[in-house]
Amino acid sequence: MRASFTDLRKEILKIIEESAQPIMAKDVLNQLEPKPNLSTIYRALDFLCRKGFVKSVSFSTDANYYFGAKKAHSHFLYCKGCSEIQVFDQCFAEKIQKNIEHEFDYKITDHFFYFSGICDGCRHRMVDL
Numbered sequence: 756m757r758a759s760f761t762d763l764r765k766e767i768l769k770i771i772e773e774s775a776q777p778i779m780a781k782d783v784l785n786q787l788e789p790k791p792n793l794s795t796i797y798r799a800l801d802f803l804c805r806k807g808f809v810k811s812v813s814f815s816t817d818a819n820y821y822f823g824a825k826k827a828h829s830h831f832l833y834c835k836g837c838s839e840i841q842v843f844d845q846c847f848a849e850k851i852q853k854n855i856e857h858e859f860d861y862k863i864t865d866h867f868f869y870f871s872g873i874c875d876g877c878r879h880r881m882v883d884l
């Protein structure tokens with residue numbers, strides 16, 4: 756598997772893992788120098804997803820956001836106004852997870868979820884309108 760890890764894939768994985776929030780393919784592109792074309796990036800992202808290094812999530816738009824799969828859990832807040840994503844650490848899933856493992860005779864290895872809503876900045880902008 757190592758052999759199939761091109762420098763570009765390595766670099767993309769590093770960008771995603773170092774990003775504080777999930778990012779889109781075009782955000783990855785912005786950080787690469789020299790710039791490959793976007794379809795090359797999509798192919799690399801596809802590869803990283805298939806191999807389990809990266810996960811993707813799409814919110815209310817078509818765009819996929821990518822984040823590192825190393826963490827056992829990730830939680831996001833997605834603003835429907837400005838599409839900004841924030842990460843939060845509080846996890847309430849542990850207890851639910853235990854119940855589900857028991858009920859379905861399952862070993863859960865990871866989870867991610869998001870809440871969507873309107874961020875502080877967008878709420879203020881709405882008031883200003």
Ligand SMILES: [Zn+2]
Binds near residue numbers: 835836838873874875
């Ligand atoms: Zn917002």
Ligand SMILES: [Zn+2]
Binds near residue numbers: 828846847
């Ligand atoms: Zn969690």
